[in-house]
Amino acid sequence: MGQVDYAIEADYFSRGYGRSVSSDEVSLLHHVRLTGLMPGMTYHYQVTAGVNVTGDHSFRTFPPESGSFDFIVYGDSQEQLPTFTQLERHKLVADRIAEEETDVTFVLHVGDTVGDPENPEEWNRFFAAGGGAMLANTTIYPITGNHEEIDDGVTYYEAFDMPPWYSFDCGDAHFTMLDSSDISGSRMTEQTAWLRNDLASNTDPPWKFAAFHHPPYSSGTRHPGGWLNFRDLWGGPVFEENDVNAVFNGHVHSYQRYLVNGIQYVVAATGGGPMYTLTEEKATGYQNSLENTLGYTRVHLDAENETVLMEFMPVAEISDDNKEVLSIYPRGSVFESVVVELSRTPDLVPEEFILPAQVFAGENNTIGLSVANRGSEVSDAFTLSLSAEGTEIGVTEVGSLEPGAATEVNFVWRPASASTYELTAW
Numbered sequence: 001m002g003q004v005d006y007a008i009e010a011d012y013f014s015r016g017y018g019r020s021v022s023s024d025e026v027s028l029l030h031h032v033r034l035t036g037l038m039p040g041m042t043y044h045y046q047v048t049a050g051v052n053v054t055g056d057h058s059f060r061t062f063p064p065e066s067g068s069f070d071f072i073v074y075g076d077s078q079e080q081l082p083t084f085t086q087l088e089r090h091k092l093v094a095d096r097i098a099e100e101e102t103d104v105t106f107v108l109h110v111g112d113t114v115g116d117p118e119n120p121e122e123w124n125r126f127f128a129a130g131g132g133a134m135l136a137n138t139t140i141y142p143i144t145g146n147h148e149e150i151d152d153g154v155t156y157y158e159a160f161d162m163p164p165w166y167s168f169d170c171g172d173a174h175f176t177m178l179d180s181s182d183i184s185g186s187r188m189t190e191q192t193a194w195l196r197n198d199l200a201s202n203t204d205p206p207w208k209f210a211a212f213h214h215p216p217y218s219s220g221t222r223h224p225g226g227w228l229n230f231r232d233l234w235g236g237p238v239f240e241e242n243d244v245n246a247v248f249n250g251h252v253h254s255y256q257r258y259l260v261n262g263i264q265y266v267v268a269a270t271g272g273g274p275m276y277t278l279t280e281e282k283a284t285g286y287q288n289s290l291e292n293t294l295g296y297t298r299v300h301l302d303a304e305n306e307t308v309l310m311e312f313m314p315v316a317e318i319s320d321d322n323k324e325v326l327s328i329y330p331r332g333s334v335f336e337s338v339v340v341e342l343s344r345t346p347d348l349v350p351e352e353f354i355l356p357a358q359v360f361a362g363e364n365n366t367i368g369l370s371v372a373n374r375g376s377e378v379s380d381a382f383t384l385s386l387s388a389e390g391t392e393i394g395v396t397e398v399g400s401l402e403p404g405a406a407t408e409v410n411f412v413w414r415p416a417s418a419s420t421y422e423l424t425a426w
Helices: 090-100 120-131 147-151 154-160 182-201 228-240
Strands: 008-014 017-023 042-049 057-060 069-074 106-109 139-142 166-170 173-177 207-211 246-249 255-260 263-268 286-290 293-302 307-318 325-328 336-341 348-354 365-373 382-388 391-398 406-413 423-425
Touching: 069 263, 090 120, 090 293, 090 307, 139 154, 147 154, 147 182, 173 182, 182 228, 228 263, 255 293, 263 293, 365 382, 382 406, 391 406
Parallel strands: 069 106, 106 139, 173 207, 207 246, 246 263
Antiparallel strands: 008 017, 008 042, 042 057, 069 293, 166 173, 255 263, 255 286, 293 307, 307 325, 307 336, 348 365, 365 406, 382 391, 382 423
């Protein structure tokens, strides 16, 4: 981010089509706007600054109005001096994305790009860590976090040239990017009105995603439960009423996932910052989590099958004291995979039989069965039946289940003889 006194010129082309644009301003940062791009295309480009010319880089434009695509979510890439820099931690995540995710359409960054926005050297390291391979060939959509507040977002806005909140469409999805930091604190009523109108007026894309820094649901020891103000302000009153499918957050440096009233809340604060611990008792809607691990969330939207696959991809294990990288995960490692269906329905799944240590013929034995609602709506009360080799053991009534909730039901079984039995539940 040193002062420059020469023009920046970018040449971009696809399938034989070429164009050159330039910026003659003397500035710490240059913003060159590319226009006339075609959807669903890969464009190659080079940047010339004085006598310096980059190698061949590329980016992919959004698919046509309807279509499948992949995107990446992560955040909190800041460094912690003197323990480590972005080149030591954030670069691990960015390089893995560049190596593994060659078909992604864009990267969504959920805030805290740097620890000290007034330090130009850390901004240099942010772009060096991500730009060596990932940012040079991918589009990034950022939002502000609490660290961007330090200079009231001045450097963030200069770097990215983005408004405090905004939205965009990609393929079959609408993305709403929000500012939960104190930068927009005095304009929160204005932002909320904009959010409500943005979601209500964008009804054509069947999928809706939102992103902001502070998680409404979290089990971090520093802020257990999450930010209840954003639950009340944006959760039920706006997201649920407008059928938002998933909300992406950062701030609590860990991977966490919650399912609340049909909405997946994903904490993706795993981009390189110091890791945080979680409480043993988890917040409402808790589904899964992973501590002390850098990584990213990969999202594949399948337009044809009307599903979204979300996967957390671990990259590196960090020591409890945040001082060391203990190990690097093999390429292709997946911590968990979650399928989200477009239709909002309950999905009741018998998950596990709970058997006693021994089952005795001719005696009453208690057989437990765990059943969960993996859908996105509250289920009605339902009947659960258990059979052994086609012979009914029992039938019981089960009350309604919230999305993500599970319950255990017990049956009494008296097998006639010592044998091998196949248990079936429905």
